[in-house]
Amino acid sequence: MTDVLVGPPAVQVPPHASARVLYVLKRYPQLSQTFVLRELLEVERAGVEVGIEALGPQASGPEHPEVGDVRATVRYLPRRPKLRDRGARGVHVRLALRHPVRWVRTARAARRQGDWRRFVQAGLVAERVRREGWTHLHAHFATAAAEVARDAAALAGCTFTVTAHAKDIYHHSHAPHLARRVRGAAAVITVSDFNVGHLRATLPGARLVHVPNGVGLEQRAPLPADGPLLCVARLVAKKGVDTLLRAVAQLADRDPDLRLEIAGDGELSDDLHRLADELDVGDRVRFLGSLSSQQIDAAYRRASMFVLPCRIDDDGDRDGMPTVILEAMARGVPVVSTDVIGIPEVVRHGTTGLLVPPDDPTRLAAAIETLRTDPEGARELGRAARALVAEKFDPQRSAELLREVFTRAVHGAPETARTATGV
Numbered sequence: 001m002t003d004v005l006v007g008p009p010a011v012q013v014p015p016h017a018s019a020r021v022l023y024v025l026k027r028y029p030q031l032s033q034t035f036v037l038r039e040l041l042e043v044e045r046a047g048v049e050v051g052i053e054a055l056g057p058q059a060s061g062p063e064h065p066e067v068g069d070v071r072a073t074v075r076y077l078p079r080r081p082k083l084r085d086r087g088a089r090g091v092h093v094r095l096a097l098r099h100p101v102r103w104v105r106t107a108r109a110a111r112r113q114g115d116w117r118r119f120v121q122a123g124l125v126a127e128r129v130r131r132e133g134w135t136h137l138h139a140h141f142a143t144a145a146a147e148v149a150r151d152a153a154a155l156a157g158c159t160f161t162v163t164a165h166a167k168d169i170y171h172h173s174h175a176p177h178l179a180r181r182v183r184g185a186a187a188v189i190t191v192s193d194f195n196v197g198h199l200r201a202t203l204p205g206a207r208l209v210h211v212p213n214g215v216g217l218e219q220r221a222p223l224p225a226d227g228p229l230l231c232v233a234r235l236v237a238k239k240g241v242d243t244l245l246r247a248v249a250q251l252a253d254r255d256p257d258l259r260l261e262i263a264g265d266g267e268l269s270d271d272l273h274r275l276a277d278e279l280d281v282g283d284r285v286r287f288l289g290s291l292s293s294q295q296i297d298a299a300y301r302r303a304s305m306f307v308l309p310c311r312i313d314d315d316g317d318r319d320g321m322p323t324v325i326l327e328a329m330a331r332g333v334p335v336v337s338t339d340v341i342g343i344p345e346v347v348r349h350g351t352t353g354l355l356v357p358p359d360d361p362t363r364l365a366a367a368i369e370t371l372r373t374d375p376e377g378a379r380e381l382g383r384a385a386r387a388l389v390a391e392k393f394d395p396q397r398s399a400e401l402l403r404e405v406f407t408r409a410v411h412g413a414p415e416t417a418r419t420a421t422g423v
Contacts, residue, residue, distance in 0.1 A: 019406035020049045022134040024125065024149040026141065028054040028074060029067045031290050032234055032264070035191075035213040035323045036140055040070050042214055042399035048406065051134060053077060053125050055144055064293040075128070081120045088120050091127045095155050106154045113180060115147050122151035129156040135410045136160065142168040142188075146181040153184070159409040163189040163211070166320035166341075169198065175316065179203060186409035189402070192321040192342030209405055214395025215326040221300050221333050223382065225375040228259035228286075229368065230303035230333070232296060232324040235266030238317045240309035240338065242268075242275055246361035247309075249279040251369060258372070260307075263288040263299055300331050305371050305378060307336045310343060311358035321345070326393055329353070329385035334378040336367045346392075352385040 021043070029037060044050055050072040056079045081088045096103040110119035125148060128134065137160040139149035146162045153160035162182050168174050169190075179202070182188050187207040190196060196210050229248070233239035241262060248260050262272075262285065269287070276282045288299065300306075306328035312318045321342040328335050329346065335353035337343050347353035354370065356363040371378040 018047055018049070018403070019136040019410045020051075020134050021136045021138050021406050022051045022053060022125070022129060023072070024053045024055070024137055024139045024145045024152070026055050026143065026145050027059055028052055029063050030059060031061065031063060031292075033140075034064065034293065034327075037064060037066055037070070038214060038216075038395060039399070039402070040072060041066065042395045043402055044071055046396070046399040046403045048399075048403050051075075051128075051132070053128070053148075055079070055121060055148060062290060062292050066293060077121050077124055080117060081124070083120055088124065092120070092123045095123055095126060099155070099157070102155060102157070106151050110151060115151070118144055118147040119151050122148045123155060125149070125152035126155035129158055134158070136406050138406065139163070141165055142178055142181045143174060146185075150181065150184060159186045161185055161187045161189060161405060161409055163191070164195065164199065164320075165191060166195075167317050169195060169202075169320065170312075171317040172315045175202075182206065187405050189405065190320065193345055194342035195320045209401070211398050211401045211405070212393050213321065213323045213326065214398035215323065215330045215389055215393045216395050217386065217390055218297070218300075218327070218331045220386070221303065221331040221382075223304055223333065223375070223379055224302070225304060226257055227302050227304035228261045229305055229307050230261050230263070230299055230328075231307050232263045232299070232327075233266075233308060233322075234264050235262075235268040235272055236317075237268065237313040238311055238319060239264075240311045240358060241272055243309045243311070243359055243361050243364060244307055245272065245275050245279055245281065245285065247365040247368060248284060249281050250361060250365040252281055252284065255369070255372060258284060260285045261288055261299055261303070262286070263291045263296060265290045296327075300328065300333055303333055304375070305334045305336060305368070307364070307368060308338075309336075309356070309358060309364050310338050310340055312340060319343075326389055329382075330389045330393075332379070332382035332386040334371055334381040335385060336364065336371065346388060347385075348388075351381070352388050353381055 052072045052074040054076045110116050137149040137153050139145035139162045142162050142164040149160045162185050187209050189209045189211050191213050196208050199208050251258050276285045310319050318341050335347050337347050338358040339355040340358050349355040354367040356367050
């Protein structure tokens, strides 16, 4: 197992005291990351004091109303700080004088690995840790946030953990750096059994903990038989929205009332608009753009089913466990998706939804048609899916698992949290 402490703890922590956790996030709030927002709220309800360090400025545009319920104090770090900047220089001088060996060792590693900008940010985080008495750092995504949390923990002499999701594990630009980004972590948390299996092979010796993205049960959706298909996704290649448009085109002649609503935005937005027009289904497809949680809920209430034909894209990127699928299931909305990555853990074909191979618009069209022509069967899938979410994805249970991981990290207890939760 990895040695997680570098030098003495910055703060003397009373035995069995709850961790005071400083989250390190690349951006906050992020409209597409409802799972982070939900986690913050539930961890606070579980009694953990939380702070937030954001590595860049606040994103413009709409935000979920629940952001106002988070009690944590948010600080936005300078995006490209330099060591010669007055504020950063003073912080790093104090850190170097306090623990010169620790500072030099961390600085050399950052320079060697090309993480210098993150090292400078890490010093600012470490100073906050010491000044405000935070006892643990937690990063979402094993990318820049993990680099900052790793170096800040080394500089401050505290523990850190990382939640790894999907792109940060599998994308060709991130996978080669994963081991160094999480080196020294008290635990690497992830969101699916599929990810646990992959990380067990790629991070030998790391402490792995499966903590599902908790999703609370929402009011059951009405499921109008003539309601549109709904897809909620960032418009990027791995979501397979182009396959969905081609499936709708195949169904157009024999299902004249078929409509599709797509909520989300992304780099492929213009391409997908053009594809819908080329397939002559532009009048059947509504691109809704980025929506707040309230607007998303209204879209679910209009929908007859939820469709997300995920794929593994050419860069290796993929979803670990698409939270939007769980959100649909929590409302009893029947789901059609693909049999890749961790999706079959929750969408159990013929029981809690329907699965088809990725990049197969004909099979996808057939699955959609099956549910369109059997609304009672669709509702039964939705009922079973909602029961699965209630059993396996209780947000309070996920928050308690996280609290346990954080507390054990701070107190140096052997990691006994589950490496999988049996989902």
